[in-house]
Amino acid sequence: MEPHLLGDPERWLPAGSLEKRLVIITDKNVEKYYGNHLLNQLINYKPLLLSFPPGEKSKNYRTKQTLEEEMLRHHCGKDTLILALGGGVVGDMAGFIAATYMRGISYIQIPTTLLAIVDSSIGGKTGINTKQGKNLIGTFWHPTAVVIDMNCLLTLPQAHLINGLVEVFKIFITSDKDSFNEARHGIHKIMNRDFSTLENIIQRALKIKIDIITQDEKDNNLRMILNFGHTIGHALEKIMNYTLLHGYAVALGILVEAKIAELAGWLSAEDYQSIQSVFLNLGIAGSQLKKININTMMSAIKIDKKNKSGQARYVLLNGIGQTYRDNGAFVHAVSDDMVKKALASVSEA
Numbered sequence: 001m002e003p004h005l006l007g008d009p010e011r012w013l014p015a016g017s018l019e020k021r022l023v024i025i026t027d028k029n030v031e032k033y034y035g036n037h038l039l040n041q042l043i044n045y046k047p048l049l050l051s052f053p054p055g056e057k058s059k060n061y062r063t064k065q066t067l068e069e070e071m072l073r074h075h076c077g078k079d080t081l082i083l084a085l086g087g088g089v090v091g092d093m094a095g096f097i098a099a100t101y102m103r104g105i106s107y108i109q110i111p112t113t114l115l116a117i118v119d120s121s122i123g124g125k126t127g128i129n130t131k132q133g134k135n136l137i138g139t140f141w142h143p144t145a146v147v148i149d150m151n152c153l154l155t156l157p158q159a160h161l162i163n164g165l166v167e168v169f170k171i172f173i174t175s176d177k178d179s180f181n182e183a184r185h186g187i188h189k190i191m192n193r194d195f196s197t198l199e200n201i202i203q204r205a206l207k208i209k210i211d212i213i214t215q216d217e218k219d220n221n222l223r224m225i226l227n228f229g230h231t232i233g234h235a236l237e238k239i240m241n242y243t244l245l246h247g248y249a250v251a252l253g254i255l256v257e258a259k260i261a262e263l264a265g266w267l268s269a270e271d272y273q274s275i276q277s278v279f280l281n282l283g284i285a286g287s288q289l290k291k292i293n294i295n296t297m298m299s300a301i302k303i304d305k306k307n308k309s310g311q312a313r314y315v316l317l318n319g320i321g322q323t324y325r326d327n328g329a330f331v332h333a334v335s336d337d338m339v340k341k342a343l344a345s346v347s348e349a
């Protein structure tokens, strides 16, 4: 993790890369910003660059098949190294291709958004969406390396900065009260992209995430806390036809799921307000849920990877920096009535 890494691939390409077939997978937007730059830096490696239309809508079977067929047409073999250059959609897609192409080839994550830096590039989750929901098909396939060029954050539109900051706050809210408070108080510096403040919170969030993944790589228990806010968040994204940025949907999901904990008596009203005020500073208010029909939401949460016997499950707080655990479980069923009550309360605030 350093500035200017993209301009100096010799610093991060694994030994022996000259003997490999390099394939850059990216989307059309990122290609415009960084595609040619990376191609030029890698000129001696003669990489193949494949790109697809940006956005969640492209994260499907069809795009995967098109890219794989291109790779086959270009005779890419088992010795291919994929460079996943872009945000979460690119990383999940390129990682899933790496996991299945010739039964598994290596890849490097080069996240260019804050969301991808702090969330999707670390931990080996790869996959695609189907019409039933997000990330329902996929696998765990770890990248050989994650290359974070901090300079990418300088050109990121503000909405995409906020998109990633929500995931940083999510990690602090579930796992580290001190970091939450520090980031909450430094929010104006963060929003103004004070480099060292940003670097500090990113490093802290990554450390926590890596620690969680090391304990539960396959998402069977502890790792599920990284899905805080996502039961509601994923449902919202689906209802809004993926027009709402992931972080914004997760922030609203966090408000609802934190409200459930408050209604259950596990989270104090004061702690709930701290979370609410952080998101207000990011320009996200619970009232944005007003336009969502509660019944549509209740149907949308019925398909989620955390569901058990068709019942939605939630990560719930037991205070800031702590998740509620019951018999060792980190996700919990919540009655429809309670979810509806929380939704109504958050949207009225």
Ligand code: GLY
Binding pocket: 119, 120, 122, 123, 125, 219, 223, 226, 227
């Ligand atoms: N994005 C959540 C996880 O990596 O588990």
